Amino acid sequence: MINTRQPTGRAPWPLILIEGGEKSGKSWAAAQLSASEKVGQTYWIDLGEGAADEYGAIPGARYLVVEHDGTWGSILTQVREVREEAARAAKAGEPPVVLVIDSMTAEWDLLKDWAANRAKEAAAKKGRHVDPNDEIKIPMNFWNDATTRHRRLMTLLMTFPGIVVMTARGKEVASLDAAGRPIEGSKEYKVEGHKNLAFDSSAWVRLSRDRPPVVVGARSVHAGIRPGVDDPHELPEGWSLEGLVFDVLRCDPQGTRAREMTTLQAGAESPDLDNLSPETERLLGVAEDASNVSELTLCWTATGAALKAEQITQAEADHIARRIKALGAEMQAAA
Structure with missing residues (x-):
């Protein structure tokens, strides 16, 4: 028997990546969204940026700073708590909860450092002297563990029953050849974070200090940008995340729902690795x-x-x- 259903046609709540160079207004835009009358409580998880307290002085901003101890377990636990509150608010018919993570660059740096420290400890256990100034080669199994942790977080964000705003740093870097060597005179733009960060987001906004903001990509029937076909869409002066979410992406608090994702399971006795207690x-x-x-x-x-x-x-x-x-x-x- 084939299990089927009709598609709903409803736009899911967005997972917005807002990235750009230093001092380009990424955190500011997120704080401004909290002032919107169309959203409910905003929760702000500060990871390595330190803007949460100061930006509370932005006129109209009304968000709460989520406290954590900097460890992965503490961060993931707080994301789960906010997600449960967002589900409660959605069920009660309240305006959507907003979660801001500032920044995902720091999140991936945390996991990279964790993998590097594990590699150093493994080398020390084998009796090898590790010079703290030397670059440590991280085994693939440690990279896989770091990616697994990142994937658990991203699944929580991708299925969040409300609005998620992720900030990240972005800049032009030297292009590399297949061997990892810089190509002279060639540069490319890179978002600093996990390689799938932009792919997993449903809307991707790039800010710059000297160019207009642009929507690089968006997964949307109403405002979709086709890679290789459509040019990035410049945002008008006075743009806001509120306008992007409710006017451009056409999210409707009465009809919008969280993304539904079915994760593949290894077997009947395997736990849901994206929803561990x-x-x-x-x-x-x-x-x-x-x-x-x-x-x-x-x-x-x-x-x-x-x-x-x-x-x-x-x-x-x-x-x-x-x-x-x-x-x-x-x-x-x-x-």
Whole structure:
């Protein structure tokens, strides 16, 4: 039997990437959106930018700064909490909740540093001296772990039942050849962040200090920009994210819904890796930060206690166990 349904034709709530050079107004535009009467409560997660407090003085701005301790587990937990509040507001028929993440450049830098530190620790365990000034080669499995963490965050943002604004840095950099060497006299524009950041966004805005703002790309029936066919669309003077969301993309609080995404599962006993419980995320972080087998053993004991207390499911406990086993094998190989 084929399971089907008719498409709704409704525009989903947007995941907006607003990027550009330094001091081009990315955070300012996000703060201005919070002043709109068409949106509900705005939550601001500051990652490495430090503009959240000062921009609260912008006339009409009304957002709340989300506090976290800078760790991945804390950041992801707060995103989940805001997402739940956004779902509650949508169900109650309230104006859409807005989540601002400032910036996704810092988010990917955090994950890159995490992967690099793991590589240094692995090298040290093998008895190799690591000069802090030398560039460390990060194994592919560490890159894969960093990408997995990023993907969990992006899935939460892509299915957010409200409006998400992500800022990122962008600039022209030297073009590289296939071997990673700079090509003399050739430059290309690059968004600083995970390579799929622009791809995952539903609307992509570029700001500049010396050129008009442009919509580089948009996934929209009403304002779509076809790559290789349509030129980037210049925004008029006095533009705003409010106008982009409600007038250009035609999001309607009464009919717009969050994007629906079905993630592929490895099997019936596998947990939904994009919707792990906060305790599972915490235990995975403890395992990945363990420096020896004894610490992994303590993490396994804590996993059993969490399962008994019904803080995690059996599938999540099995997932943590597999991760602990893999990390233990890496440690034994290094030894």
